Amino acid sequence: MMHGLTDIWVYLARDPLFGLTLTVLAYLAADVVYRRLKMHPLANPVLWSVVVLGLVLAGTGISYDRYFQGAQFIHVLLGPATVALAVPLYRALNMLRSGWPGVAVALLASVLVASLGAIGLGIAFGAGDTTVASLAPKSVTTPIAMGISERIGGLPSLTAVLVILTGILGAVLGPSVLNALGVRNPRARGIALGAAAHGIGTARAFNESPEAGYAASLAMGGAGVLTAVVLPILW
């Protein structure tokens, strides 16, 4: 009987279906917990899925390459999903027709401070070249950041995790930083959160007000495009 179970386990662990199923189940569980905790940024489902799956791989001795043979079927959808971001970006552009020169200036400043700040601080505190390249695009939405990271010689998987950590930091610290600086204008708060903390910051901005949320959606898309253009040229 035990022997039979081991055989089944060996068979399953080799099957690409294993990585695929495990990924969806881990994410579903993490998402349930996230919703139970009222979508607190620290309960981020991507972060906890990665932690759980990392522990499962370490515990079972399945290599990342073998896991990815199944998980890649989810991963390939990142490309079309990035293109799909055009729709919310278009809607946000329509919501905020006036005052776009101000938005453009604020976005460019945010992009430069976020990427040059990460590069400068990383180098100053002794990070290696690969780490610095992985850090540079950390303020923009994950699919774009991973693409940039790959282009400039970073590790896309490291970037993915750094992006999520940035989003959590921005959502947790951002509102207090803006309060301390006396920034009360909802559009300004939304732009700041969306540009520096992408989707997680945008979700936080929607918690504050719809106006801040739409501004954040626009900022997330705009900062993504700006960073994708500026960073590889600066590099």
Next chain:
Amino acid sequence: MLSMLALLLVFQLAGEALCHALALPVPGPVVGMVALVLVLIARGIWVGPDAAVPPDLERVTSTLLGHLSLLFVPAGVGVTTHLALLASEAVPITVALVGSTVAAIAVAGVLMARLERRP
């Protein structure tokens, strides 16, 4: 529904092809996204901004983006292969993340608030 998924794939492919042909440093899907925004803007001028996004495209994108977070997980798990790097460079990574994120939020927030105050 399927035709709109095909549309997204065609825009991605066109973006990748354009980047490759012109040796652009920008990721292909980002070029595809910008191209689709431009098409939507053009359509918005033609049929009005509320009708610019066809209902089928709306459905496909909201399904895809509704589960966007799931799509990062496979790549994110790859971080387990870089744990040694993370441990040895934990200090610069933490300083860079916290410092640049707080600074970017402060700069954009203050700048935007100042620019909005003007008429």
